[in-house]
Amino acid sequence: MRAVNLLPRDDPRSSSRQTNPVVLVGVIGAVAATAILAAFFLTVSAGVADKQSRLDAAQTELDATPVPPPADTSGATLEQEKSARVVALSTALVTRIAWDRVLRELSLVLPEDVWLSTLSAKAPGPAAVAAPAAGFTVTGKTYSHNGVARLLARLAVVPQLTGVQMQHSTLVPSESGRPVVEFSIQAIVKGPGAA
Numbered sequence: 001m002r003a004v005n006l007l008p009r010d011d012p013r014s015s016s017r018q019t020n021p022v023v024l025v026g027v028i029g030a031v032a033a034t035a036i037l038a039a040f041f042l043t044v045s046a047g048v049a050d051k052q053s054r055l056d057a058a059q060t061e062l063d064a065t066p067v068p069p070p071a072d073t074s075g076a077t078l079e080q081e082k083s084a085r086v087v088a089l090s091t092a093l094v095t096r097i098a099w100d101r102v103l104r105e106l107s108l109v110l111p112e113d114v115w116l117s118t119l120s121a122k123a124p125g126p127a128a129v130a131a132p133a134a135g136f137t138v139t140g141k142t143y144s145h146n147g148v149a150r151l152l153a154r155l156a157v158v159p160q161l162t163g164v165q166m167q168h169s170t171l172v173p174s175e176s177g178r179p180v181v182e183f184s185i186q187a188i189v190k191g192p193g194a195a
Helices: 021-064 075-094 099-109 145-155
Strands: 114-121 135-142 161-172 180-189
Touching: 099 114, 099 145, 114 145, 135 145, 145 161, 145 180
Parallel strands: none
Antiparallel strands: 114 135, 135 180, 161 180
């Protein structure tokens, strides 16, 4: 029998085709760099698209916002407002009645044997308006008509009150058995700056 060699013959061309490691590393590096750059591009592209959509939404919201009128940069308007406020404050301070002073003076002149039941006071209206005079009314009780007379005399010396008049003074029985005098006195509160 004859021996048959089934193995392929050595091809001199195939032996010269050995893989060069430098070329192989270069190809693998180029493929890896391309993959990295592609991943980076996709990530950056997605971020840019997200930022662009947010910018578009903000631009739509800005377009929907009404434009404010231009501010007056001149100082004239500000100066006019300041002047108007100063005038209003001065007017309020000039027409103000110091009620704490009026009530303090009333408490200082009130006799010991007189007690008040009610006190009502109304400030005078502005001078430009024909308003009724400011009213000051007190009602109370004492043990005698002399106590009412003392209160009338003392109220007459309070600087902020004028036209002090007794409305009524009546002797009435009380729960304790001792009769008391009920009285009502009216006065006019002087406006600010009144002599």
